Amino acid sequence: MKILNPTQIQKVDLFTIENEPIASIDLMERAAKACTKRILELYPDRDTPICIGVGPGNNGGDGLAIARLLYQEGYLIQVSILSPGAAPSQDFKTNFGKLESLRMLNLIELNEVSDLPSLSSGTIFIDAFFGSGLNRPLHGLAAQVVETINKLPVRRISIDIPSGLFADRHTTGPSIQADITLTLQVPKLAFFIAENNSSVGQWEIIPIGLSEQAIQEAQTQYFTIEESMIRSRFRKRHKYDHKGTFGHILLVSGSYGKMGAALLAGEAALRTGAGLLTLHVPECGYLIAQTHLPEAMVQVDPHRSVTTALPAGGPYQCIAIGPGIGTNELTAQGLHRLLETVKIPMVLDADALNLIAQHGWQDLIPAGTVLTPHPKEFERLFGTSDNGFSRLEILRERAMKMNCYHLLKGAHTAIAFPDGSIYFNCTGNPGMATAGSGDVLTGIIGSLIGQGYPASDACLIGVYLHGLAGDIAAGKWSQEAMIARDIIYHLGAAFNSFE
Numbered sequence: 001m002k003i004l005n006p007t008q009i010q011k012v013d014l015f016t017i018e019n020e021p022i023a024s025i026d027l028m029e030r031a032a033k034a035c036t037k038r039i040l041e042l043y044p045d046r047d048t049p050i051c052i053g054v055g056p057g058n059n060g061g062d063g064l065a066i067a068r069l070l071y072q073e074g075y076l077i078q079v080s081i082l083s084p085g086a087a088p089s090q091d092f093k094t095n096f097g098k099l100e101s102l103r104m105l106n107l108i109e110l111n112e113v114s115d116l117p118s119l120s121s122g123t124i125f126i127d128a129f130f131g132s133g134l135n136r137p138l139h140g141l142a143a144q145v146v147e148t149i150n151k152l153p154v155r156r157i158s159i160d161i162p163s164g165l166f167a168d169r170h171t172t173g174p175s176i177q178a179d180i181t182l183t184l185q186v187p188k189l190a191f192f193i194a195e196n197n198s199s200v201g202q203w204e205i206i207p208i209g210l211s212e213q214a215i216q217e218a219q220t221q222y223f224t225i226e227e228s229m230i231r232s233r234f235r236k237r238h239k240y241d242h243k244g245t246f247g248h249i250l251l252v253s254g255s256y257g258k259m260g261a262a263l264l265a266g267e268a269a270l271r272t273g274a275g276l277l278t279l280h281v282p283e284c285g286y287l288i289a290q291t292h293l294p295e296a297m298v299q300v301d302p303h304r305s306v307t308t309a310l311p312a313g314g315p316y317q318c319i320a321i322g323p324g325i326g327t328n329e330l331t332a333q334g335l336h337r338l339l340e341t342v343k344i345p346m347v348l349d350a351d352a353l354n355l356i357a358q359h360g361w362q363d364l365i366p367a368g369t370v371l372t373p374h375p376k377e378f379e380r381l382f383g384t385s386d387n388g389f390s391r392l393e394i395l396r397e398r399a400m401k402m403n404c405y406h407l408l409k410g411a412h413t414a415i416a417f418p419d420g421s422i423y424f425n426c427t428g429n430p431g432m433a434t435a436g437s438g439d440v441l442t443g444i445i446g447s448l449i450g451q452g453y454p455a456s457d458a459c460l461i462g463v464y465l466h467g468l469a470g471d472i473a474a475g476k477w478s479q480e481a482m483i484a485r486d487i488i489y490h491l492g493a494a495f496n497s498f499e
Contacts, residue, residue, distance in 0.1 A: 001186065001223065001226055002186060002218060002220050003187050003189050003192075003220060003222035003223060003224065003424075004186050004215070004218055004220055005167060005220075006132045006168065008218045008220065009185075009186065010133065011214065011218070012185075012210050012211060012214040012215055013210065015211050015213075016209070016210045019211060019213075019214075020209075020211065024090075024091055025090075025094050025095075027208070027209075028058065028061050028062060028091050028095070029065055030209055031062055031065075031184055031208040032068075032069055033069060034184075034207065035184075035206055036066050036070060036073070038182055038206060039066070039070065039124075039126070039157065039182075040073060042157075046074040047076070048075065048076075048122065048124055049076050049120065049122060049123045049124070050075050050078070050124045050125075051078040051080060051117060051119055051123055051125050051126070051154075052064075052066060052067045052078070052079050052080070052125075052126040053079075053082060053110075053125065053126070053127055053128060053145070053149065053163075054067075054079060054081055054082065054092075054128045054129065055081075055082050055083060055086075055128070055130050055142075055163070056081075056083050056086040056087065056088040056089065057088075057089050057092065057131065057133070058089050058131065059128050059129065059130055059131030059133075059159060059160060059163075060088070060092050060128055061089060061091040061092040061095045062128050062131075062159050062160070063128025063129075063159060064079070064092065064095035064096055064098075064099050065095045065098075066126060066159070067079050067099060067105065067126075068095070068098055068099050068102065071102065071105055077105045077106075078106045078117055079099070079105060079106070079107050080108045080110050080115070080117065081107065081108065081109050081110060082110045082141070083110075083141070083142065110145055111141075112141065113144045113145055113148050116145065116148060116149070119152050119154050120154075121153040121154065123152075124157060125152065125154045125155065125156050126157050126158075126159065127149070127158040127159065127162060127176045128159045128163075129145075129146070129163035129164075129176070130163040130164065131159075131160050132160055132161045132167040132188055134163070134164070134165075134167075135166075137164070137171070137172050137173025138164045138174055138175070139173065142163075143164075146164050146174045146175065146176055147174050149176060150174075150176065155179050155180075156176060156177065156179050156180075156201075157178065157179065157180045157181075157182060158180070158181045158182070158201075159182055160181075160183050160184045161181065161183060161190065162175050162176040162177070162178045162181060162199045162200060163175060163176045164176060164199075165190055165199050165200070166190060167188040167189060168189045168190065168389075169389055170386070170387040170388075170389050170390070171190070175199045176199065177198055177199055178199060178200060179202070180201050180204065181203040181204070182204055182206045183203055183206065184208050184210075185207060185208050185210045185215075186205070186215070187203065187224060189389075192388075192412045192414070192424045193388035194388055194410060194411065195387060197411075221420050221421045222421075222422055222424070223421065223422070223423045223424070224423070224424050224425075224426055225415075225423050225424065225425050225426060225427075225460055225463065225464050229460065230460065230461055230464045230465075230498070231498055233453075233457045233461055234461060234498050235451075235453070242275070243275035244275055244276075245451075246274060246275030246276075246450075246451045247274060247275050247276070247317040247318065247449075247450030247451045247452060248274075248275065248276040248278065248317055248450065249269050249276070249278070249316060249317065249319075249447055250278050250299075250311060250314065250318070250320070251265055251266050251277060251278070251279050251280065251321075251443065251446065252280045252307060252310055252319065252320070252321040252325065253265050253266070253279065253280075253281065253320075253321070253322065253323040253324050253439075254279070254281045254282065254285045254289070254307075254323070254324045254325065255305060255306045255307065255325055255328070255331075256282065256284050256304075256305035258323075258325075259281070259284070259285045259288045259289070260324065260436065261324025261436065262279055262281055262289060262324055262439075263288070263289065263292050264436045264439040264440050264443065264484050264485065264488070265320065265440065265443035265446075266289070266296050267292075267293060267443070267488050268439070268440040268441075268442075268443030268444050268447070268487075268491070269320070269444070269447040270293070270295055270296065270443075270447070271488050272444045272447035272448060272462075272465070272491060273447060273448075273451060274446075274447040275450075276297070277293075277296040277297065278297045278298070278299050278316070279293065279297070279298050279299065280299045280300075280301060280307065280311060281298060281299075281300065281301065282303050282304060282305050282306050282307055283301065283302075283304040283305075284305050286298055286300050299311070303330060306326055306330055306331050307325050307334060308334045309334055310335055310338040311338075312337070312342040312343070312344075313341075313342070313343065314344075316344055316450070317344070317345070317450040317451075317452070318344065318345045318346070318347065318447075318449040318450035319338075319344050319345070319347075319446075320346070320347040320443065320446030321335070321338070321348055321349070321352040322347075322348055322349035322352030323349055323350050323351075323439040323443075324350065324351070324439070325350070325351045326351055327351055327354055332358070332359060335361075336359070336361065336364070339356075339361060339364040339365065339366070340364060342366060345368060345369070345449050345455065346366065346369045346370070347369070347371075347372065347442055347445050347446045348365065348370070348371050348372070349371075349373075349438060349439070349442040350377070350438065350442070353371060353372075353377045353380070353381060354377060354380060356381065357380035357381045358380075362381060362382075365402060365404060367402070367404065367418075368404065368455055369402075369404045369405070370405045370407065370445055370449070370455055370458070370459060371404060371405070371406050371407065372407045372409060372438065372442060372445065373406070373407070373408060374408075375391075375408065375409075378391070378395070381398075382394050382395075382398055391408070392422060395408050395414060396416050396420050398416070399418055400416075400419070400420050402418075404418065405456065407441075407459060407463065409438060409441070412426065413428070413463050413467075415459045415463060417456060423460060425463045425464060425467055427464055427467025427470070427471055428467030428470050428471065429467075429470055429479055431473070431474045431477075431478070431480065431481075432470040432482065434482060434484055435483075435484065436483070436485075437466075437470075437484045437487060439484065440466065440484050440487050441462065441463070441466045444462040444465060444466055444491075445458050445459060445463075448462050465491065465494050465495070466487065468497065469487045469488070469490040469494040470482070470486075470487050472494060473486035473487055473489070473490045476490070
């Protein structure tokens with residue numbers, strides 16, 4: 001799914017109005033009905049008190065229409081109007097007139113903060129003050145009202161985007177701290193930025209019938225990963241396939257005290273369908289690897305406790321390097337030699353990335369390589385950033401400059417392609433924030449590349465599968481009780497969901 005900026009969304013709105021055709025007030029009504037339907041599902045008790053805050057623009061018009069529709073459903077409604085002196089939009093005025101004609105509810109003009117009604121803990125506050133077109137931080141009365149609402153003991157639902165939050169750039173002023181955001185038609189880039197989580201809460205897409213043609217024609221570099229996207233890339237097995245069909249992966253991983261990382265990545269690679277797997281481990285890991293993963297072949301490094309002789313070639317379709325290898329200088333020397341000579345697709349993770357950052361070897365990374373840093377590893381590689389938006393720009397720039405695939409791991413893992421596009425994953429859960437989860441992902445992606453998937457498809461499928469298996473595991477074990485192995489054990493169920 002495309003992520004569009006406010007200008008693009010406005011163009012899609014206008015295209016829909018002109019080409020459906022539909023009057024703007026009727027499109028607003030359609031959006032309000034869709035939001036109202038979801039609010040009714042969330043809060044079916046008609047005794048639930050609801051207060052709706054509206055501004056003078058079209059987001060406020062949406063709020064007025066929602067107020068009318070909820071009142072007609074039997075709810076007790078209050079409406080608080082912010083900036084009554086500002087010039088209202090035409091559709092706001094139309095919906096305000098419809099609301100006034102009902103003579104049914106409490107309309108309050110907010111000329112100062114004290115005008116806000118007293119709201120009990122059972123109240124639902126629907127935020128429709130400002131929409132995604134907001135282009136300056138809230139200040140004065142608007143800022144005071146938002147800050148006051150955030151302190152009230154109410155459930156907050158924002159329509160389209162929390163008021164005060166910028167859709168596509170860093171926010172410096174206050175914003176509504178929503179529990180739920182009902183966003184219209186397409187997600188906003190701000191929803192994928194970690195520091196905005198307290199504002200956005202849980203977000204849902206509410207389809208409102210905007211033109212699919214206009215959305216498809218809109219040019220963007222931001223996308224979400226959808227199940228349909230994964231299904232279209234996933235390859236089913238055929239009757240006469242054999243283990244050689246599914247690739248030979250070399251996994252360079254593990255060191256004394258960190259062999260668990262090698263085992264997790266290795267088992268994940270096998271569970272993702274690798275035909276053959278060779279683990280390159282230090283001598284101390286031989287018996288551990290051979291015993292725990294009898295399906296894998298084991299290649300022993302000359303050194304007892306760390307990896308020093310990293311193979312740059314051989315009968316492999318992919319080399320995955322990093323989980324648990326440590327940052328010993330002998331390992332660094334071996335990694336340097338490999339980076340200078342390797343001709344096989346690679347996945348770099350964990351300590352491989354730390355060694356590259358430590359020695360400044362970023363320019364040695366071959367084109368087409370997949371890098372899978374978590375935020376701290378990313379900072380070591382490419383420097384710190386002021387906020388999530390600037391971090392995304394660094395991610396994009398480095399992927400383009402290096403001609404590599406960069407996976408910035410997180411709640412919504414961001415995958416930057418060499419063409420500058422960024423894909424956000426929407427599977428996964430906080431239970432996956434556990435030791436070894438990243439090692440599992442390395443094994444999954446390395447396995448897919450080894451099976452012949454292009455790096456782009458391997459990244460998309462791998463991240464989606466990893467998160468989906470985590471969701472299935474959380475449903476069985478709970479997020480709190482999950483460990484990394486649970487992700488591996490539920491990869492089969494994740495694959496079966498594609499059948």
